[in-house]
Amino acid sequence: MEPTFSPPLHMQRHQFVIDFVKRNKTQKVVDLGCSECSLLKKLKFHREIELLVGVDINGAKVKRKMHGLAPISSYYLQPTYDQLRIELYQGSVTQKDVRLRGFDLATCIELIEHLTLADVERFSEVVFGYMTPVAVIVSTPNSEFNPLFPGLTGFRHSDHKFEWTRAEFKSWALKVCLEYGYEVDFTGVGQAPPGQQERVGFCSQIGVFHRLGGRDSCDMLYGDDAEDMFSYTLLYSINYPSLRDQNILRRVLVSEVLYWAEKLKGRWLEQKRDYSFTLCQTERRGEECLGVSERRMEMENKQTAYATAACGAEMCGRGVAEDTERKDEELSWTNVQGQHELHRFVSVPLAVLWYRCPKVSALSGNLTNLKHILMEAPEVKLSQDGSAVLVQDQGFEEKGDCNDLEDSGYAEASQYSHSDEQEEAWDTNV
Incomplete structure (x- = not known):
């Protein structure tokens, strides 16, 4: 009966490498004989890896598939502190290249059987003697398993120069360990049918080499x-x-910062409009009113406290009492005189953004860093002392109605946003 493998044998070999990387938190990996980069395409998603390198003698084959290693869009939209560099080279594993020294792991998956025995010796010298990775995973066909493939004569692939028995593979591996200072564990993937595992072994035999002394012994060699x-x-x-x-x-x-400043501004304005509407409705039912100037000042104070506390509680889950005590954190309006007109902005203190928006505080680290970065960002408008982000209140220029004047709290704003007739009509209503 022809053996079948689930998952397919090549996927089992790749999963063996992936499990090793996850278990050992491997940061620098080189795949020797990377071919069409199929293993590299799986390893790129494991962000413990910081440097991922592939080498193959067939440069044309690598070029056909290499663009599949490019970052997907989510990496640009939501970058993390993880870092990864990928490099692909055309070259022979029998040649030395200084850029491949000092890796944590070198993988040679179904590679050595494509080399002549003389080249296997050079491969051993280059990989174990010159590159000196901390660990090396070598997989190669187990010729003892071949009789289980019906109709198979000779080697499994026309390009194979040899296929070793378990004893032959073990002999080569132990010789490498003795010459270059490694130890090796033997295992494999591709289970034999029930009752035959001990007799024939794995379909692909694997040697996992570990350098004696680990990383420290590698550093001494350079x-x-x-x-x-x-x-x-x-x-x-x-x-x-x-x-x-x-x-x-x-x-x-x-x-x-721009997103949350706009969000906080919108919430704050919404609460102020709600409060203003409620207060106006009450006064229009005939309740006693204050004088115009006193009424504006009282409304402004009440609105600011109400909107700031509500904004803080709803947007960031902080207690109202805690936020209202932070007088230096209250949102407020500020007017900026342009060349021909007055512009009104909502001032969102950096302290508000830092305390209420976890991602802003995590990215900046502290308020000083946040201020420093934003001062160098032309797309962010800061207050004169750099303590707050200014977000333009578009409704101020577009509407210019009486509610805007009442909300502003700036007497001089009436010179730009209201006519005398509007002011007189407003006084009459009072």
């Missing part, structure tokens, strides 16, 4: 006399977006 050899041709390289990049951090932070 002296100033190391050969700076550049034998490979770089085909592709890309850096994934990361918040560790100051330009990306600035872009994301500015976007968050």
Whole structure:
């Protein structure tokens, strides 16, 4: 009976590598003989990896698939502090290249059987003697399993130069360990049918090599006399977006600040309009009113306290009493004289944004950093002392009605937004 594998055998080999990376938190990985980059395309989603490199002698095959390693759109829309760089090279595993030294893991998945035995010796010297990764995963066909494939004569692939038994693979692996200072564990993927596992072993046998002394012993090997050899041709390289990049951090932070400043402004104005409407309705039913100037001042004070407290409680889940005590954090209006007209802005203090918006505080770290970054962002308008973000109140220029005048709290605003007839009519209503 022909053996079947579920999942398919190539997926089991890849999953073996992925599980190793997750278990060991591997940061620098090189896949030797990466071919069409299928393993690399899976590893790129594991963000513990910071450097992912692929090498293959067939550059044309790599070029056909390499763009599949580009970041997907979500990485740009929601970058994290994780960082990843991907590089692809054309080159032979029998040649030395200094850019491949010092990796945490080198994978050689179904590769060595495509080399001549003489090249296997050079491969051993390059990988274990020159590259000296902390760990190496080597998988290769187990020839003892071949009789279970009906009709198979010779090797499993026409390009294979050999296929080792378990004993032959073990002999080579132990020789490598002795010469280059590694130890090895033997395992595999692709289970044999029931009752035959012990007799034939795994379909793909795997050796997991660990350098004696780990990372420390690797560092000792890199002296100033190391050969700076550049034998490979770089085909592709890309850096994934990361918040560790100051330009990306600035872009994301500015976007968050603008979004939340507009959101807080809108909530604050909404609460003020609601309060103003309720107060006007009460007065129009004949209740006693104050003088115009006193009434405006009292309304402004009440509106500000009401809107700020409500905005803080609804938007950020903070207690009303706590927020109303922060007099320096209250939102307010400020007028800016333009060339031909007066513009009104809602002033959103940076302290409000930092305390009430967790992502803004997480990205900036502290108020000083937040102020420093925003001062260098031309798309953000700050107050003169840099303590608040100014968000334009578009309704002030567009409407110019009596409610806007009442809400503003600035007597001088009436010179620009109301005619004398409007002011007289408003007084009559009072």
